Amino acid sequence: AQKVTQAQTEISVVEKEDVTLDCVYETRDTTYYLFWYKQPPSGELVFLIRRNSFDEQNEISGRYSWNFQKSTSSFNFTITASQVVDSAVYFCALTLGGFQKLVFGTGTRLLVSP
């Protein structure tokens, strides 16, 4: 069975600080897909990024960056120079593809104060 662990329940930072959200996953399959979603107070899950298991290239998108390491089964998410608008719950998720479900972690609540 697949499992996603987000050990950080809540993180509080001051604006402009960098913050890293951790995600550790478990699967015996060699093909899988990892995701990060953002859930603001409105409730909608906003897709941020997808990473395929066969592509370990890290990615940067503006202030966001993702570090995927198969050796440690981790897919961490870093926000550089955090802003108040980054305050939300962030979920890491995994799927095996096909019609397999998304397995979510428990989420990390990020609070960015001015």
Next chain:
Amino acid sequence: KAGVTQTPRYLIKTRGQQVTLSCSPISGHRSVSWYQQTPGQGLQFLFEYFSETQRNKGNFPGRFSGRQFSNSRSEMNVSTLELGDSALYLCASRPNWGQTSGRSAYEQYFGPGTRLTVT
């Protein structure tokens, strides 16, 4: 493109009643999934439909059912509501295999959810 829409956004029902939630996917998407989110259990998969057929089902009792129509719109129904069914119900759609939009068929795009309160 318009995003995934869900109606209604909020619902208050009484224990024992039934409820129907609706989801319209992103135009052109044929796959629709449903998830339940509660503080205690987190995000849990209910079922997925593709081309009007249920393709996968989560570990929920038979009181939870769904269907998909030919226009890809989906509904989920919960009968004999229990207090524990109070949750945010999220619907997601994803691109079809072979679409060249630059997105992967495994990327799911979520709607705003329907918050169901059972009293």
